[in-house]
Amino acid sequence: MSIFKSLPFRNIAGKPVRSFVLVLLTALLSLTVMGGSLIVSSLRKGLDSLEARLGADVMVVPYEQATKTKIEDIVLQGSTGYFYMDKTFMDKVAEREGIGEISPQFYLASASSSCCSIPVQIIGFDPETDFTISPWIKRSYGKELGKLDVVVGNDLNAFVGDTLTFYGQECHVAAKLDKTGTSYDTTVFANADTIKALIQSSLDLKMNNFSDIDPDKVVSCILINAGEGYSADEVVNDINLHVKKVKAIKTKEMITGISDSLSGVSEVIGILIAAVWILGVVILLLAFTMSVNERKKEFAVLRVMGASRRKLAAIVLQEALITGIIGGIAGVLLGLLIVLPFNSVIEETLKLPFLLPGAGGIAVYSAAALIAAAAAGAAASGISAFRISRIDTGLILRGEN
Amino acid sequence: MILKAEKLSREFIRESRGTNRFIAVKETDLTVEGGIFTVIMGRSGSGKSTLLNMLGGLLEPTSGKVSYDSVDIYGLSDGELSRLRNGSVGFIPQGQTALHSLSVIENILMPYTLFREDITEAEKYAEELMERLDIAELKNEMPSALSGGELRRMAIARAVIRKPGIIFADEPTGDLDDENTETVFGFLRDSARAGAAVIAVTHENTASKYADRVLRMTAGELQG
Numbered sequence: 001m002s003i004f005k006s007l008p009f010r011n012i013a014g015k016p017v018r019s020f021v022l023v024l025l026t027a028l029l030s031l032t033v034m035g036g037s038l039i040v041s042s043l044r045k046g047l048d049s050l051e052a053r054l055g056a057d058v059m060v061v062p063y064e065q066a067t068k069t070k071i072e073d074i075v076l077q078g079s080t081g082y083f084y085m086d087k088t089f090m091d092k093v094a095e096r097e098g099i100g101e102i103s104p105q106f107y108l109a110s111a112s113s114s115c116c117s118i119p120v121q122i123i124g125f126d127p128e129t130d131f132t133i134s135p136w137i138k139r140s141y142g143k144e145l146g147k148l149d150v151v152v153g154n155d156l157n158a159f160v161g162d163t164l165t166f167y168g169q170e171c172h173v174a175a176k177l178d179k180t181g182t183s184y185d186t187t188v189f190a191n192a193d194t195i196k197a198l199i200q201s202s203l204d205l206k207m208n209n210f211s212d213i214d215p216d217k218v219v220s221c222i223l224i225n226a227g228e229g230y231s232a233d234e235v236v237n238d239i240n241l242h243v244k245k246v247k248a249i250k251t252k253e254m255i256t257g258i259s260d261s262l263s264g265v266s267e268v269i270g271i272l273i274a275a276v277w278i279l280g281v282v283i284l285l286l287a288f289t290m291s292v293n294e295r296k297k298e299f300a301v302l303r304v305m306g307a308s309r310r311k312l313a314a315i316v317l318q319e320a321l322i323t324g325i326i327g328g329i330a331g332v333l334l335g336l337l338i339v340l341p342f343n344s345v346i347e348e349t350l351k352l353p354f355l356l357p358g359a360g361g362i363a364v365y366s367a368a369a370l371i372a373a374a375a376a377g378a379a380a381s382g383i384s385a386f387r388i389s390r391i392d393t394g395l396i397l398r399g400e401n
Numbered sequence: 402m403i404l405k406a407e408k409l410s411r412e413f414i415r416e417s418r419g420t421n422r423f424i425a426v427k428e429t430d431l432t433v434e435g436g437i438f439t440v441i442m443g444r445s446g447s448g449k450s451t452l453l454n455m456l457g458g459l460l461e462p463t464s465g466k467v468s469y470d471s472v473d474i475y476g477l478s479d480g481e482l483s484r485l486r487n488g489s490v491g492f493i494p495q496g497q498t499a500l501h502s503l504s505v506i507e508n509i510l511m512p513y514t515l516f517r518e519d520i521t522e523a524e525k526y527a528e529e530l531m532e533r534l535d536i537a538e539l540k541n542e543m544p545s546a547l548s549g550g551e552l553r554r555m556a557i558a559r560a561v562i563r564k565p566g567i568i569f570a571d572e573p574t575g576d577l578d579d580e581n582t583e584t585v586f587g588f589l590r591d592s593a594r595a596g597a598a599v600i601a602v603t604h605e606n607t608a609s610k611y612a613d614r615v616l617r618m619t620a621g622e623l624q625g
Contacts, residue, residue, distance in 0.1 A: 002514040003507045007500075014502030301498045304459065305512040305559070306487020308480050394460025397494045397571070398450055 004307075008318040018291060019323060022377070025284050026327025027334065030373035032276045034335030036269045037365050038356070039346060042339075043262050046181035046353030047255065054251050055132035056101075056223035057232035060093055060239060061085075066247035080109035080119040084210050084218040085246065092243050093222055098230030103129035104219035106195040110166050110188075111207050120156070122166065122188045124195025132223055133189060141175030145191045149174040155185040155344065164188070167201035181347070181355025224248075261352055277376070284380035292316060292384040299388050300396040309389035316385035317378055324377025328370040335369065336362070402470055402489065402566030404456060404598055406431040409465035411451050425451040427621040428465065433600055435566060438593035440609060441602045443618030449602035450495060450571050452618065456600065457492050457569045458482050469567065487515055491560035491597075493570040497552050499544035506531075506540045509558045523562060530558040534588060550581035557588060561597075568592055570601035574608075586611040 012019045062085040087104075094102050106124035125133045127144060137151050145151065150171045152158045162173040171194065179185060190198070196215040202208040203215070210218075226235045232250045239248035292299075299312050339346070340356070347354035357365070411426045426448045433439050443449045454460035456467055458474045466473050469489060474482055486492070500508055506527060513523040531537040534554040539547060547555065553573065560568060570589060574582040582605065590611040593599040601608060602618075609615045617624045 002517070002520070003503065003511055004514040007502070010502040297496075297498065298500060301494065301500065302511075303483075304457075304486070304492045304494055304498075306483050306485075306490075306515050308483035310480070311483075311515070392460065394451070394454035397454065397459065397496075 008315055008322060011319055012322055022287060022323040023327040025280050026324045026373045026377050027331035029277060029280045029376050030328040030331025030369045031335045032273045033372050034332050034365060034369035035339055036273045038339045040266045040269055042354045042356050043265060043352055045355040045357060047258060047262055049180045049355050050182040050353045051255060056251055057226045058224040058235050058248050059251055060222040060246050060248045063245050063247045080121045082107040082109050084213050084220055087217050087219055089246050090219055090222055093239055096238050096242060098227050098235045098238060099224055100227035101131045101225040103131055103223050105221050105223060107220040108195060108198055120188050122190060124190050124192050126192045137189060140177050145174060147193045148172060151175045151177060151189040153177055153185040153187045154179040166198050167205055169198055169201050182353040258352060265350060281376055281380050284377060288381040288384040292388050296391060296396050299391060300393045303393040313385040313389040316381050316388055320377040320381030321374055324374035328373030331373055332366045332369050402435050402598055404433045404567055405468045406456060407466055409455055409462050411455060412463045424621050429623045433598045435596050435598045436593055437613045438590050438599045439614045440612035441616045441618055447618040448621040449618045453569050453571050453602050457490055458486050487512055488563060489566045491565035491568040493556050493560045493573050495571040498556050499552055501544050504541050504543055505555050508555055509562055512559060512563050527562055534558055550577050553577060561592060566597060568597050568599045572603055573601055574605050582607055
């Protein structure tokens with residue numbers, strides 16, 4: 001590389017404090033884009049994953065529970081809880097018009113468990129009729145679950161082959177699910193036989209709040225997919241009108257709350273990114289203006305040697321681009337270092353489903369953040385580059401400009 | 402090379418002096434030929450540096466024209482004029498003009514590398530110039546380690562590295578001691594003897610003993 005071409009690099013190395021400040025500023029810009037977009041996209045992906053996992057149009061729960069507890073917290077946000085209603089409601093609901101698919105679910109919260117530091121929600125399903133959980137459990141575990149076989153969520157500290165004890169019953173971990181970014185990552189799944197056995201054990205140990213139930217005659221909730229030609233609204237209205245002591249809820253409405261929270265969080269992150277960017281670009285603009293002002297004579301000397309206006313502007317832009325790229329890379333790495341290892345902390349803090357994009361997605365966000373930071377540096381230096389290309393060499397050399 | 406200035410003048414707007422128009426250089430005609438060392442003397446503020454900057458293609462005149470070998474330099478595009486300055490003009494500006502991120506040898510070679518990569522030939526000549534100007538030992542030093550006289554000699558070596566046809570020197574001995582002053586004027590005289598047209602503006606009377614031609618500048622007027 002010729003001495004002239006190496007000049008931008010030498011200038012950057014020769015002014016370490018100035019260069020460090022410029023790199024730091026662009027790193028901050030890139031970090032906000034990288035971190036912000038990664039968090040927002042992970043939240044969106046989490047919501048999509050949750051929607052896909054729910055897989056039912058309507059959920060029917062005991063009326064009393066619907067008014068007492070926030071069902072959404074149990075179903076969507078990982079809170080533990082359980083409630084039961086008589087199995088006969090299943091038949092009553094199934095008789096209603098517009099029912100396509102229908103399947104019961106059984107809930108149980110473990111009192112303590114060797115596997116987890118947090119109370120675990122156990123969800124049981126009926127393999128005969130289930131249309132929500134079985135399909136994606138089958139992807140992780142190709143066979144049918146046997147009695148006392150369980151499948152654990154990705155965040156639980158249990159692995160295939162482990163034995164977990166729930167209410168004195170030893171359960172065998174048959175599979176571990178892929179990460180979903182939802183409350184299902186901390187849930188244990190079992191078939192109807194297993195969960196009935198566990199409910200019975202909890203009753204035997206007098207650790208179940210519903211002391212007078214018969215596990216064979218209860219369900220926790222009923223999941224429904226509307227039949228062809230019927231909407232979820234129609235099914236919900238029909239059940240709520242004709243079946244007493246239960247409440248039908250449209251699952252999309254349950255997600256609406258999360259979707260609203262997500263929009264709020266996205267908006268706050270967007271505002272933060274915009275504020276950091278406006279401030280960052282203004283500071284960069286000032287930094288480049290000051291830097292170029294203090295180096296006017298240096299540029300005049302280059303002009304005396306025969307550097308054209310274009311070459312002077314190129315030096316300023318190259319310096320901005322180099323610091324922008326270095327800062328951009330630093331910001332991206334910092335963003336990855338914050339978001340990747342601490343994604344569960346972010347998820348817990350935001351209390352929203354959070355699913356990181358794959359390697360390809362992360363690479364795209366990294367590249368976008370890098371390009372944005374380098375472009376911001378180049379754009380902020382653009383005015384200085386233009387001004388320096390217009391300098392009146394004679395006047396600067398005379399010390400009058 | 403023949404440098405010719407015709408009816409060259411320059412006005413400035415200077416409100417601080419109580420008047421909007423200030424004529425730094427009144428209409429001036431000047432011809433300088435290769436092999437001649439011309440010294441323009443005058444008091445500070447007489448318009449010497451303004452005239453030199455206009456002659457060197459660094460400051461556009463208010464009126465008149467400057468030509469090198471009949472080429473009107475202010476009629477050229479910025480790219481063309483820059484190339485011409487790089488190849489045919491050596492300019493030693495007033496004051497310290499080192500590029501502080503580069504070493505002494507890199508500073509000297511800089512004009513050569515503006516338009517080309519291979520510096521082998523120029524490197525040899527740079528070493529020869531540094532020998533002549535007695536700064537050979539400072540080749541790899543950074544400018545911050547040099548004295549005022551050494552920096553000035555470095556600037557001179559840098560101005561002549563391209564073996565220009567015209568050399569301009571603006572107060573080349575402004576802050577130098579007697580010994581350095583003799584070295585600098587001696588070098589400029591030798592450059593003129595080697596064929597370059599050399600124009601130096603100075604208020605140093607010593608310069609006249611090296612010059613082939615001495616002109617005086619008073620209140621913007623050049624007198625032969």
